[in-house]
Amino acid sequence: MELHVVIEGRKDLTGQLYGQLKDAIRTGRLAAGEQLPPTRLLAEQLGLSRKTVAEAYARLTYEQLLLARTGIGTFVNAGMATRPAPQRTEDLAGAAVVEQWGRMATPLRHMIQEAHARFEFIGGAPSAALFPTDDWRRCMLHGLRESARSRGFYGPAEGLPALRQAIARHIAFSRGVQCAADDVIVTAGAQQALDLVARVLVAPGSLVAIEEPGYPPMRYLLAAQGAQVVGVPVDAEGIVVDAIPQGTRFIYVTPAHQFPLGMPMSQARRMALLQRAKELGAVVIEDDFDSEFRYTGRPTETLFSLDTQGTVAYVGTFSKTISPQLRLGYLIAPPSIRDAVATAKHLTDSHTPPVQQWALAKFIDEGLLVKHIRRCHAAYALRRDKLIARFEGDLEPWFRVVAPAAGFHMAAVCTRPVDIALLITLARRVDVGLYPIAPFFHFTPPQDGLMMGFGGIDALDIDPALDRVRDILVEIA
Structure with missing residues (x-):
């Protein structure tokens, strides 16, 4: 150059x-x-x-x-190079918009940046140790060969046909979701799928409903689109449908494994939610982020499978089943918004990187994804049981654990006053990464407690880590 x-x-x-x-x-x-x-x-x-x-x-x-x-x-010379003073924000014509984005909190982003303790209980992180390196390397080489045949052209915005077909087969097998390959839109993780739906449905002033407590990035994403965001409380059965206000344009829920508390939405509540969405003419976004890992009870039907009116947009991701570094997810959009979402996908990023798409298609078609999920399931089940045993044992004086039926995180809610901030600070000094559930509350007073992710910690490390947490609690609580 x-x-x-x-x-x-x-x-x-x-x-x-x-x-x-x-x-x-x-x-x-x-x-x-x-x-x-x-x-x-x-x-x-x-x-x-x-x-x-x-x-x-x-x-x-x-x-x-x-x-x-x-x-x-x-x-x-690194010591002498300088840059000119940047333009001040207040001098920008778009200063108000810049300020709005700058004020937005990013709690999950900060958690990820802090996740470097020896014993990590961060939520949403699958096991890096279980990543199928050899199988994925072989699939990536296949992706490189297939991409070379395309002569470097841009790919379809909706995703490569091979991957869309593979995803349709996989979710039919694993989640009972019946759809055609043409219904699948490949995205850069679930986050892009959520953004695309918001782009085509939300206008300034639109009323949208999300769970409270819930997933903070979705709340801020909707607010950035100019939506009027309403937090709807959840109880032991999931979102309280009767509290969804009139005029709501769409509803965001995590029915299989409520984020962050962990309970599944009951069948009765699912049917009530679909009926309410029909009355409102609203679209329901079903974020099915980690439901492949189920431990107890019978499989629950997705909202998408129960929907007969075309009101549910189903969002899935491979960030939890394989790795968040792949940035691969998908959206099954209802017919009413499918073409609009495809257009938005084309205009925002043209297409998802084809090499990874070819690799993932092969990974799914050869049965490697199902094999990997089963391997992870066995490991996560053991870690889940160890955590539950400790929180129902020597940690029970301070916490009540919400045992999850699926996924790889659980909430431990305080049953007596605990200085959670102090606990987290002292735990980090002894190499234990703990994270609060308070940032997931926005519309109501936050509860004190911990979000205990068990995807990124080995089963043998759980007891030594929680021994340190217990000793700190004895001292401060």
């Missing part, structure tokens, strides 16, 4: 080159630590003598803007 320098005429060539390089360093166009072309190469590119380039380099080196490393090359 050539360095962008423009030399005009034949006057003061060294000065021209020196000035442009100095400006590029000062403005950050040449980043700190970046290597400059050798003097011979740059001289050839610019039609200058090597001596001219060497003199410019020498002046910049004398001013400590460049560092010359013998036998290696010439580099921008």
